[in-house]
Amino acid sequence: MRKSRLLFEEKGIEYEFINVKKAPIAINRLRDIAGQLGVWAITNSKGPTFRKLGLKDKNLSDNELLEWLHKEQGMIKRPLIEKDGNYWVGVKGFDEEAILSFLNS
DSSP states (O other), rough: HHHHHHHHHHHHHOOOOOOTSSOOOOOOHHHHHHHHHHHTTTTTTTTTHHTTGGGSSSSSHHHHHHHHHHGGGGGGGGGGEEEEEEEEEESSSHHHHHHHHHOOO
């Protein structure tokens, strides 16, 4: 997240940071995001919360996983970027080129 913020500030890109701990993403919006990207694509399945909850071994359906993401929003991959109703989610490592490509599309 820090690298994304620095990139946006460096490039003069306006952004709104949403702290999901203070203002969780509504379930309908999560459904929209998952509908575009796929629920597993936005899930940080390598993170401590996912592991702590033992979700790896539960064979969850997409809907069940979406419910978990709504309850435990720390499991959503970051950065999650929205532009004009389209979403992009971070992948392993920081990819400045991919972020800028998405924002310029």
